[in-house]
Amino acid sequence: GAVVSQHPSRVICKSGTSVKIECRSLDFQATTMFWYRQFPKKSLMLMATSNEGSKATYEQGVEKDKFLINHASLTLSTLTVTSAHPEDSSFYICSARGPVGDMNEQFFGPGTRLTVL
Amino acid sequence: GQNIDQPTEMTATEGAIVQINCTYQTSGFNGLFWYQQHAGEAPTFLSYNVLDGLEEKGRFSSFLSRSKGYSYLLLKELQMKDSASYLCAVLDSNYQLIWGAGTKLIIKP
Numbered sequence: 001g002a003v004v005s006q007h008p009s010r011v012i013c014k015s016g017t018s019v020k021i022e023c024r025s026l027d028f029q030a031t032t033m034f035w036y037r038q039f040p041k042k043s044l045m046l047m048a049t050s051n052e053g054s055k056a057t058y059e060q061g062v063e064k065d066k067f068l069i070n071h072a073s074l075t076l077s078t079l080t081v082t083s084a085h086p087e088d089s090s091f092y093i094c095s096a097r098g099p100v101g102d103m104n105e106q107f108f109g110p111g112t113r114l115t116v117l
Numbered sequence: 118g119q120n121i122d123q124p125t126e127m128t129a130t131e132g133a134i135v136q137i138n139c140t141y142q143t144s145g146f147n148g149l150f151w152y153q154q155h156a157g158e159a160p161t162f163l164s165y166n167v168l169d170g171l172e173e174k175g176r177f178s179s180f181l182s183r184s185k186g187y188s189y190l191l192l193k194e195l196q197m198k199d200s201a202s203y204l205c206a207v208l209d210s211n212y213q214l215i216w217g218a219g220t221k222l223i224i225k226p
Contacts, residue, residue: 006159034214043204043218044160093159104148104167104208108159 002028004096006109013084014117021079021112023094030096033077034106035069038091050077084116119143121217123205128223129195137190137203137220145210151179151190152204154219160204163190192222200224 003026013019023033032051036044048064050056050071058064066088068080077096081088091113095106120142129135141149148167152160166172166181166188178191190203205217 044216046214046216049213091157104212105150105162105165106214108152108161111159113157 002026002096002098002107004030004094004107004109006094006112008112009110010113010115012115012117015085016083019081019084019114021081021092021094021114023077023079023096023109025075025096025107028096028098028107029074030077031074031099032097033071034095034097035067035077035079036093036095038093038111044093047079081114084114086116089114089116119207119209119215121205121207121215123203123217123220125218126221126223128225129192131195131197131224131226133195134191134193135195135222137192137205137222139188139190139205139217141186141188141205141207141215141217143207143209143215146183147208147210147212149179149181149188150204150206150208150214151177151188152206154202154204156201163203195224197224197226 005024007022035047038044047062048056048058048069050069052071052074056069071077093111094109097106123139151163154160164179171180176193181188202219202221204219206214
């Protein structure tokens with residue numbers, strides 16, 4: 001199957017700093033990438049959907065100025081958590097999908113565990 | 118609204134068979150996925166059904182009935198490593214995945 005990498009796998013930062021998480025599709029062109037957040041023992045919560053070359057579509061309740069998403073190429077999307085606070089601590093997971101109809105399945109990255117002190 | 122229902126938790130015995138059900142009500146349907154997620158890890162793909170019927174893949178099988186809005190994941194010859202959460206997700210008319218809350222499967226020796 002297709003491979004999606006995510007970096008870093010773990011990050012600890014101080015409150016007020018910004019953290020960037022990278023998501024890469026290694027062996028296919030990801031026309032769409034998704035960013036999820038997951039709290040312990042809870043299901044995935046979609047934060048935003050990004051299509052290559054266009055602005056991300058954010059889910060209701062997700063602050064677009066706080067969670068900056070860039071999908072500049074068909075293999076890379078980044079999520080930047082700006083001015084992080086302890087409540088932003090969570091497991092962030094990206095997934096990628098090829099062209100609709102051609103590849104409906106989403107392939108997940110391994111996730112990034114963010115801890116904000 | 119859109120809704121995916123699956124049991125919160127199930128317990129089964131090593132070597133046995135377990136069936137995890139999923140019912141859905143979504144705006145449109147472009148397929149149903151099952152993912153496995155171990156604690157602290159990202160989900161991994163198990164199966165994709167878009168037509169009615171049973172898809173078998175080794176110890177795992179997935180069934181779909183579109184008219185009933187129903188699917189199940191069948192796990193045979195259970196192993197301890199199968200202890201995980203199993204997520205049902207439906208691709209709606211906008212090709213957006215709608216996720217169930219997941220079923221935590223506990224395997225006992």
